[in-house]
Amino acid sequence: MSSDAATDIMDGxxxxxxxxxxAELTMQDIADEAGLSKAALHYHFDCKHDLLLAFLxxxxxxxxxxxxxxxxxxxxxxxxxxxxxxxxxxxxxxPHEFRTALLEIEAQAPYDEAxxxxxxxxxxxxxxxxxxxxxxxxxxxxxxxxxxxxEAASFVVTYVRGARTExxxxxxxxxxxxxxFRGYVERALLAPAATSVTxxxxxxxxxxxxxxxx
Amino acid sequence: MSSDAATDIMDGxxxxxxxxxxAELTMQDIADEAGLSKAALHYHFDCKHDLLLAFLxxxxxxxxxxxxxxxxxxxxxxxxxxxxxxxxxxxxxxPHEFRTALLEIEAQAPYDEAxxxxxxxxxxxxxxxxxxxxxxxxxxxxxxxxxxxxEAASFVVTYVRGARTExxxxxxxxxxxxxxFRGYVERALLAPAATSVTxxxxxxxxxxxxxxxx
Numbered sequence: 491m492s493s494d495a496a497t498d499i500m501d502g503x504x505x506x507x508x509x510x511x512x513a514e515l516t517m518q519d520i521a522d523e524a525g526l527s528k529a530a531l532h533y534h535f536d537c538k539h540d541l542l543l544a545f546l547x548x549x550x551x552x553x554x555x556x557x558x559x560x561x562x563x564x565x566x567x568x569x570x571x572x573x574x575x576x577x578x579x580x581x582x583x584x585p586h587e588f589r590t591a592l593l594e595i596e597a598q599a600p601y602d603e604a605x606x607x608x609x610x611x612x613x614x615x616x617x618x619x620x621x622x623x624x625x626x627x628x629x630x631x632x633x634x635x636x637x638x639x640x641e642a643a644s645f646v647v648t649y650v651r652g653a654r655t656e657x658x659x660x661x662x663x664x665x666x667x668x669x670x671f672r673g674y675v676e677r678a679l680l681a682p683a684a685t686s687v688t689x690x691x692x693x694x695x696x697x698x699x700x701x702x703x704x
Numbered sequence: 705m706s707s708d709a710a711t712d713i714m715d716g717x718x719x720x721x722x723x724x725x726x727a728e729l730t731m732q733d734i735a736d737e738a739g740l741s742k743a744a745l746h747y748h749f750d751c752k753h754d755l756l757l758a759f760l761x762x763x764x765x766x767x768x769x770x771x772x773x774x775x776x777x778x779x780x781x782x783x784x785x786x787x788x789x790x791x792x793x794x795x796x797x798x799p800h801e802f803r804t805a806l807l808e809i810e811a812q813a814p815y816d817e818a819x820x821x822x823x824x825x826x827x828x829x830x831x832x833x834x835x836x837x838x839x840x841x842x843x844x845x846x847x848x849x850x851x852x853x854x855e856a857a858s859f860v861v862t863y864v865r866g867a868r869t870e871x872x873x874x875x876x877x878x879x880x881x882x883x884x885f886r887g888y889v890e891r892a893l894l895a896p897a898a899t900s901v902t903x904x905x906x907x908x909x910x911x912x913x914x915x916x917x918x
Binding site for chain 2 (some may be wrong): 586587593599609612634638642643648655661666
């Protein structure tokens with residue numbers, strides 16, 4: 491299909507998921523949001539399920555892009571930026587309604603191998619990125635040298651998922667979950683010599699002065 | 705209603721959720737599982753929604769009971785037992801299908817204030833129990849004295865929710881999430897003097913010998 495039609499359909503799916511949620515979503519809703527006829531939509535996708543798989547693939551490609559270029563002075567900064575990017579996307583691309591629709595899809599995953607394999611890819615991509623930052627942090631001395639990057643990466647990814655689910659289910663602010671995560675980084679990961687990631691000033695030996703140093 | 709009928713209906717709801725999931729669940733399914741006629745079921749509950757709210761209330765009462773009597777030699781043991789109880793209930797009362805149904809309900813919570821208020825109660829009850837154990841642990845010296853019990857309790861509850869969601873969405877074993885949690889307790893909470901909660905033997909000053917000491 492033309493890339494214009496593809497973009498319209500994917501943007502339409504995004505809007506339709508926000509407006510109608512996952513369970514109630516129809517091909518007509520998506521066609522309406524995409525500014526296409528239902529016949530035109532069916533020309534590209536047989537059914538809602540195929541369309542949503544293509545949508546998840548696009549979402550994954552964007553997710554991968556978004557998390558691959560987080561910056562930061564050191565590994566602790568980069569880890570916090572990464573988690574902030576996942577919890578609080580910089581653009582308005584992921585309002586509450588959209589996270590809710592994604593959670594509905596997660597709840598369908600046990601019944602749907604194609605959904606599940608996509609969701610696994612999201613986790614793999616994020617886990618790999620976190621693990622790589624943790625490895626760098628151990629190597630550069632920002633994180634304690636007894637941090638196990640693989641184990642800690644799984645832990646972090648599980649926490650991030652919890653924060654997103656909690657935000658949908660009971661409305662906990664994602665900013666609060668991010669703050670609590672900052673506390674975890676300080677308590678569980680930062681090497682004693684590294685400067686605090688919250689106030690940048692209470693290092694006990696001054697060795698961590700790259701952090702928040704500008 | 706008689707307590708027998710109540711028990712039959714609640715047990716039937718539990719079975720029906722496991723078998724049919726939340727979205728597809730009908731009053732007929734619940735009646736079948738409860739061994740009642742649909743008319744008898746409707747005598748007690750107007751609709752599936754009212755019945756599910758009563759079911760969540762019963763679930764909350766049992767959850768409260770289950771988490772209130774976890775044992776352990778010290779606060780670290782109790783915290784690990786508590787999280788184990790939530791992630792891996794001792795009885796077979798919560799198979800994967802049931803957790804999936806609960807996640808479906810969580811994904812409905814933004815659209816349903818009555819569901820949401822029940823889910824909030826689960827979180828409050830668990831957060832309060834974790835906070836109380838953390839306070840005890842700080843007071844008795846098992847946990848570092850700069851652990852903030854309220855902040856750490858929120859963090860733990862978020863993590864537990866993440867582990868449950870992840871188990872449903874991508875199949876991560878709950879036992880693995882529990883192991884990673886044990887690592888968190890050691891790295892982020894345990895006072896340096898306390899014995900390791902995993903092997904009970906590497907304390908550097910021997911002051912924590914109550915842990916796993918029998």
